[in-house]
Amino acid sequence: MDATLSARSLENLLGDWRGDGGSAYRALADRIRLLVLDGRIPVDTRLPAERDLAERLALSRTTVTAAYRELRDQRLLHSVRGSGSVARLPGAPAILPAPPTADYIDFSKAAPPGLPWLADVARAAADDLPGELGGAGFDLVGTPALRAAIADRYTARGLPTHPEQIMVTIGAQHAIALLSRALIGRGDRALIEAPTYPHAYEALRAAGARLVTVPVEPRDGGADGFGAVDEVEALTRAIRHSNPVAAYLMPDFQNPTGRSLSADARERVLDAAARQGTVVIADETTAELDIDRGLDLAPLAAYGPAVMIGSVGKTVWGGIRVGWIRAERPLLRRLLAVRSPNDLGTPIMEQLMVTRLLDRMDDILELRREQLRAGRDRLESLLAGAFPDWHVPHVDGGIVTWVGLGAPVSSQLALAARSQGLIIAAGPRFGIDGAFERFLRLPICYSAETTDAAVQALSRAWGALARTPVPADQGVLGAVV
Template identity: 50%
Template sequence: MTRGRIGARALRDQLGDWRGDAPAYESLSDRVRLLLLDGRISSGIRLPAERELAEALGLSRTTVAAAYRSLREAGFASSLQGSGTTTQLPHSRPGAPAVGGTLIGFTHASLPATKLLSTVLDDELLDDYRGHFDTIGYDGVGQPGLRQAIADWYGRRGVPTDPEQIVVTTGSQNAIALAAKALVSRGDRVWAESPSYPNAYDALRDAGARLITTPVTVEDGWDMAALEAAFQRSAPTAAYVIPDFQNPTGRSMSVRDRERFLEAAAGAGTVVIADEVTSEMDIDRHAVLPSLGALADAHGAEVVLIGSASKQIWGGLRIGWLRATPQLARRIAAERGSTDLAVPVFEQLVVERLLPRSAEIVEERREQLRAGREAARAAIAELLPDWAFPARLEGGLAAWVNLGAPVSSQLALAAHARGLLVAAGPRFGVDGAFERNLRIPIAADPEDLRRGLEVIAELWPAVNRFARPDFESYAGTVA
């Protein structure tokens, strides 16, 4: 894909196995709509010419033209003579009733604000904020007080840190993007898990990475033999990993697997980008596992740690950070001006006051996530008994559920028509896999979880009826 346009072959790969029992043009139109709703294709992207896509998919040009017309009529595309067909998201969805009159979103695994947030919004905070009015209000690394608070937070987790190793960012996604930009050149191989956090895939690709992946599964965790072989064979420039409560599988790396991972990275000269955003989303793991940053030196590995206040404190606080060597931190700070100049001061002051109370917040989150996990488990057992809820889900923000049939995309599209936003399983892969899976956010309100799953249960018989037997061996769909 080039900026502003997607080629016929790239779109074919994104579509995966899109054919269903509906007429071909409807199935094609539906799958493109889902790619847009999932974010796998952006709004404003020019689609391939009708003839090019027809040749790539083995269809008639008439079929592709009908699919494009269907997209335009539904508000998901527009056309100008001589400019082709461009994707868009409709401003409204007339005729698509929301669940119970209210839109429910299963696409974001996030919690509401911690109850401690309001306790720091006082006159003292405002006075501190006013004290910054005579400054220019931004810098490339973050407020000194917050950087010290983050360094102290790492120290409590067994990773001694100096504030000069910290760069404060506008959320963890910005941190991942900055790290990728600093470490990756166009065409470099970069290793990542599969499935994984889709926005990380996007950031790595935007930096020019050629992604190579090995599996992580709900049942077995990381395939370490495949991972080690991939590092030896490809010597990736960087590696992106979520070692604790992995998104979306919920798995955590054992200590031995962490050591093997770092040994493989060090042997290949690979810099590790370790996403620790969910590291403290513990429900009942009953084990304190070391940060990759705490193990790195012993194995000769370089590790960049990614953190965020947005999951632990509140998504409305767009504060993230990265921990790197002082040299890399300075390089990132010097280069970030092309993307953003700084982070809002007020939000930094808020997080500075709350990070020392992270233990209290962790306990609050533990109870919220336990309630969500049990609500989802009970609702699925009752309403969707053929689905497989993870037997071992000790923390994290979501459950990676196996549907037993490769219909995740069809289900997501049907749910959208009912006002329920669901990210299809392939959103978390790189090659159209994971049609058998759906990510259910246990961070959602238990009542919303129940209501959303009731809608899915109503849709399930009709969606499952059209699962084709030949899909049963579809490579990569079981996770």
């Protein structure tokens, strides 16, 4: 059954949509289009009736009717008499990343390019394949060699781990979805940071969770880069008062703010969760991407009970779809029961590659550290010159920076940027109910050439906001962030 969006909920998502000039119906259509394209209004969602939305927004019904008509012309709405208007996409290519030949710079993805020696690793891993061919090839828990390598990595980082505590998954997103289905029943509360990784809260919502948000603020690197006392108090208070069944956190180099939790903060949060029976899910996909934080922190589960998620998507390459879950054996048995009806395991060849890559992880992280330092410093310098009024936090690790624009125009800027050949993820993509229009997430993991071109396009888009209405004929937006 299609989900239905009330007029009040759509008003919250729209935020400050009217702009400084131009027709109201075009401005309304533009904002609804962005909400559909970047997933804040899911496909197959029924929009409010024209009369209801007009009353809520204090508009004439004619204005809303014209906006809906324009969206239908753009194939973003499908309307049936008596059944309302349902969000659609004009074909899958509209939300897929632009192909290499397209005239777009895709600055929406926070992921580095593949390792330069990855092809050599693939060829070497092929030599290991004959040893696996005697089995069926359907692997729901992971090869023994890879599980042992992941366990050894945790142990070396200060968290003693046995291979039987590891389940190998098809990337970190798959791990989040599995845990959501295993832990959450429809109507259960789940705590998330705000802003946060959007594909995580989407998975929690898909499992039926009612989301409880706790604010996270970016802080410049160094000692102030760690979770402040008030943030930790907000986390512990939310756990006590809302009693969530699960809490999804990114304790190291949080995406998108770059914030890390101190050792004391980790202990306090985990203690509060243990008292309430809340399962803490710690996403560590960026945890080892330390540029110059200056403090060695163990994985979150070294400070108290927590389920760990990891992957090689941010360290090796997003095209290697291998992640993992570290949990106690009873939970792994529940995950196995949830997983088997939906997929038949992680590809063996990719597991063989990651087994070899984990032996070289220290070298990989050193390479990434230098790339990220260069990318961060270059982006900070370019943004300071082009946008002196923006606030650009000095992150000390991770792959992004959470830029303060000084005005609630992030969605408008995302639309304008597409007209300049640049795809960016608007700030509200990382919140719920239209929040974070004053922020923009930008990656620090791109090449100097791409970063230069992206900032130039961003500068043109920023200038265009003050001069002309945002055009309504661009339909390309990154689906993966």
